[in-house]
Amino acid sequence: MALTAQSTIGEWMNDAAGGPLITGLFEKTGADPALLTPVLGLPLQQLVAMSQGALPQTVVDDLVRAANDGVIPESDEAHGWVENVTSGRFAGKTVIVTGAASGIGRASASRIAREGGRVIASDIAADKLDALKAEFPNIVTVAGDLTQQDAIDAVIAAAGDRIDALANVAGINDDFSPAGETTDAVWDRVIAINLTAPFKLMRAVLPIMEQAGRGAILNVSSEAGLRGNASGNAYTASKHGIIGVTRSAAVMYGPKGIRVNSVAPGGVATGIPMPPHMSSYGSERLAPFQQAIPSVATAEQLAASITFLLSDDAVNINGAVVASDGGWSVQ
Structure with a gap:
């Protein structure tokens, strides 16, 4: 399965190609990869929001390309939990x-x-x-x-x-x-x-x-x-x-x-x-x-x-x- 922005951080870390890419990113910033332990179940995309502006979207896009021979896979379905909206639950409120x-x-x-x-x-x-x-x-x-x-x-x-x-x-x-x-x-x-x-x-x-x-x-x-x-x-x-x-x-x-x-x-x-x-x-x-x-x-x-x-x-x-x-x- 191709690694995407919606693949979990854990999936990236456990992948032969993805793991070194994530580790390399952290080494460049001087941060400890151990900080990722609580967020292994979250999609890689979440790093953008977590960084509060320090990590631009382009970095995630470049990681995805690097893990997939220079292309971003068309299929980018979410992994794990997905928000399930209940239509009409707050209607009239x-x-x-x-x-x-x-x-x-x-x-x-x-x-x-x-x-x-x-x-x-x-x-x-x-x-x-x-x-x-x-x-x-x-x-x-x-x-x-x-x-x-x-x-x-x-x-x-x-x-x-x-x-x-x-x-x-x-x-x-x-x-x-x-x-x-x-x-x-x-x-x-x-x-x-x-x-x-x-x-x-x-x-x-x-x-x-x-x-x-x-x-x-x-x-x-x-x-x-x-x-x-x-x-x-x-x-x-x-x-x-x-x-x-x-x-x-x-x-x-x-x-x-x-x-x-x-x-x-x-x-x-x-x-x-x-x-x-x-x-x-x-x-x-x-x-x-x-x-x-x-x-x-x-x-x-x-x-x-x-x-x-x-x-x-x-x-x-x-x-x-x-x-x-x-x-x-x-x-």
């Missing part, structure tokens, strides 16, 4: 998705739109929202900083009188610092985006859902919400906190027809980027931490978990924290 300009939020907004939902897509990155709108003209985009009340008001106004679901996806990482090194600036920003903004959006949509007697809320937590060694102090606190908010709301609003759940991702190929200025402690532990992740998911795989919990398919699930982490949390 209005769903707010934050962090919708990239990563998990974009994948979730895209899937809900393709499954018939009316999506209100919010993000601080206006240019990336424009790109999303160009691809999905039926998506309503609202650019703004959700740590500010006027941005929350704008999202609710765009949604109108009916809000069936809310996906609080937007989030940022910290600098991996321990409590003794965490600055006020890092703490305040991470808590504001990861915990306070989702709470305020919940507070805004709950009366509308309560009046309708139905609704679904999904808060994205993290493996860092389940353990103490998956990130820094501020991020870990914020993700533990959003689980508490989720469980409290599930108890109080479940009897009113509103389900509130959380997804706790592990490693994600297009997840929250590392901050530009890591603490010294964070830098020292980052490589072994990344190598300890058993597997890395794509944004689309996380969106599958998120959209399930937002949909009526999850009718009997309330107050759950779903560890969508490839089994990391049970190790």
Whole structure:
């Protein structure tokens, strides 16, 4: 079978021709090929998204050509898991998705739109929202900083009188610092985006859902919400906190027809980027931490978990924290 961009990284590494090509690429960049261990099940194409711009598409194309005598095979079928859109699953529903300009939020907004939902897509990155709108003209985009009340008001106004679901996806990482090194600036920003903004959006949509007697809320937590060694102090606190908010709301609003759940991702190929200025402690532990992740998911795989919990398919699930982490949390 020919190696393509959709062949898994593991298939490339195990191939007599592909393995040396991948190893050679890493040697040129000075990176350790061992970093690929958690992503062996992902397609080679995913390296472009994972690099966050450092690896252009042309590099993947050149690898495919080099493995196939200078040509790119016409057949480029996906290997492994393939997103399976359920037509009409969100038909007639209005769903707010934050962090919708990239990563998990974009994948979730895209899937809900393709499954018939009316999506209100919010993000601080206006240019990336424009790109999303160009691809999905039926998506309503609202650019703004959700740590500010006027941005929350704008999202609710765009949604109108009916809000069936809310996906609080937007989030940022910290600098991996321990409590003794965490600055006020890092703490305040991470808590504001990861915990306070989702709470305020919940507070805004709950009366509308309560009046309708139905609704679904999904808060994205993290493996860092389940353990103490998956990130820094501020991020870990914020993700533990959003689980508490989720469980409290599930108890109080479940009897009113509103389900509130959380997804706790592990490693994600297009997840929250590392901050530009890591603490010294964070830098020292980052490589072994990344190598300890058993597997890395794509944004689309996380969106599958998120959209399930937002949909009526999850009718009997309330107050759950779903560890969508490839089994990391049970190790």
